[in-house]
Amino acid sequence: MKPYKIRLSSGDLRAQGMYILLGDGEEKYTKLGITSPPNRIYKIEIAVEVIFNGRRCRGKRSFNIPKGTSIIKAVESLIIKKAEMIKTLKDRGSLKIEKILIDKTDSNSRILNDLFDIWIAKKKINKKPNTVRVYSVYYNAHIRDSIIGKKNIDDINEADIQLEVINKMLNLSLGGNTIKGIKRILKPLFEENDKILNWKKIELPLPPKPRKYYRSKEDTVKIVKALNSYYHPVARGVFKFLLTGRRVNEILYLEHENIDYKNMKFKILAKYAKTNKDFEFPLTQVLIDAIKEQKTSHGRIFKLEHRMILEHFKSAMSEIGIYDMVVHDIRSMVAQTALDNGASIYDVSKMLAHQKVATTEHSYVEGGLTQAKKAQEVFEKVLMTYKEDIEDVEIIEDKFNVIKGLYPNVGDEVINYVISILESKIIK
Template sequence: MRRVKVTVRSRPISGDRRTLYLDYYPAVRIPETMKMMRQETLGMYLYDKPKNQIQKRHNESTLAQAEAIRCLRVQAVINEEFGFLDKQRLNTDFLEYFRKETLMRNCSWASCYKHFKTFVGGKCTFAQINVDLCVKFREYLLKAPRFDTSAKALSVNTASGYYRKFRGLLAIALRDKLLQENVNLYLDRIDVKPNKIEFLTQQELLNLSKAPCEIPVLKKASLFSCLTGLRYSDVQRLEWSNIVPNLEGTGYNIRTRTKKTQAEISLPLSPDALELCGERSDGVVFIGLNRNMLNAPLRRWISEAGITKHITFHSFRHTYAVLQLASGTDIYTVSKMLSHKHVTTTEIYLDLLEETKSKTIGRIQIHKDHDPDAA
């Protein structure tokens, strides 16, 4: 391996002076910008021909400072080559690093960042990231209140998701050579508790489609999710440009990239689903849809339909999966339509189907009465 040499050099500037700089040979890469650097200006100067003792002492002091900086840079280069960390890197702001990583990911990362920032009181460097701090953050998450309502603590599954993301961040920082050790080796994950998956039967879906809803766009978007399996995040940002004619020219498909997994999907639209979109236009399909509608307004509509289950917007995605399987669609196709990476993720719906098969036989529909025994 060829070693990098760092040398103090100078070049003439105005006023009979010489500016000092460091010369790297061969050039080194700057981690922050990923650019190669051959020279580093120090912002110091020497008198080319000192005229008195003051100027001579200035030259001596400045050269001593330049040499000290050169030694630090040599140490930093050695640390980089052999996988160590210098003190400057250890003092880097971990919170700022976390924030920047969050900007490239989904909203749950932002919530995790917000909790960690609260936990450390708004200050944390890489030097402070150790096993003890990470274990205490785990304990914090298991007792932390939700930001939207301090009266309730985070659910175990939410805490588990946040801690999983935090450990993922530690792995990224280790890859970037910003941590001294692989802290994850000594951390226990937070085990999740299995959630009860709620969904609508075919009859409940028909009842819901007939029940009045105080917010028309909420009703249309919800039923659309039941007919397509799209998550709320993808329904909300669906645009007319994502709805395109299929190759056969007999209907339309949705072509988009999912927000959660960034997977490219192409889903056929049934006539019922297309009708819910309304008259074709430009921009967003379900104009005005927002998360505030998913609380009280959604619960009132569900209650109006005579449904007593705890139904959330995500339950509509479960409804799509179960009713598709009940209608005879094979699990591999359903898995593809749900944009699951692994078919094992879709298999949970088979268990639900076995438990409630008699209630879910039949195709998904919302515009005509359905006799389950006729399927």
């Protein structure tokens, strides 16, 4: 069997990099110059080439095609496979399947470094590549060369973790979230190896409070306008998706195959979502236009790296005199603006794809005196309006909708509470 370049009708370039495997004597092309598939199960080979870390990388794979499948249908069915191959080659520099091997000679070792190597190898099975990478970077930077990294796990206690890990990280002025990340590695690593530590004895710094969005309505309008009119078409397209509350990585890895134009929605795959679940979101005309602006037709829609989005965002903000925002603040801006203008905390939580409403409340809802003051002010305003505009409450059948019409941004619970108090006063 030899590979022969697949040819479709003139101008149809979908079969670029695809070859059909044919034997000697088999018809290769029709009179029109189009590839003629044999009357049997046949194979198509896909060859791709990308630049990885400054060097040219090539890869190829073969796929079985059922008997009777036309060459057009065969090519169409393999376009997605080709895009996946290109993405894999760009990410890893190879199409070879990475085998997860655990060295048997280390399986009986109780040295912490050896146990981590075994543990992280197993994590490659189900964890996202980025998670495995972050775990490895954290461990190698703060534990591998330390005293406890070379110590038997059975001889490590809470004081060792405090002195040799936590305190040293504090001395490096690392933040609470970074230090807390070490616990996410060590706790399951120790438990898997039957060593239980009392983490209550280990003092960890409190994580910083989540960033709040406090800018004025005028600033918000300026920011949205700057992002929507940014000069770079790819970055501008990403910004438009970010203005729906999405995370940066979710959009950078969004592919044409995840767009459902018929049902007007797009899907964020679990492997790119922070919550490890598939999520679907509305596809608006603004987003469709952003997709159409791109020069891509398959695979990733926005061919831009994460660091470049950061640079483009800084550039867009500097044009309007804002220098203290980060890209993730777009998400906070969308959520906070929606809440400030009457959106339900539950609706905002769904928009952000939070698994728990409590996460949304913690990040975006103010507590304590400020929240109590807002509730009291709403109550007093509704009470005043109720007294002035409604002389006889009993003749109005739908009190709720009357007040809702006057104050559309007030929550349903507050309105019902006010009505119950007013009616109790009227009865008296």
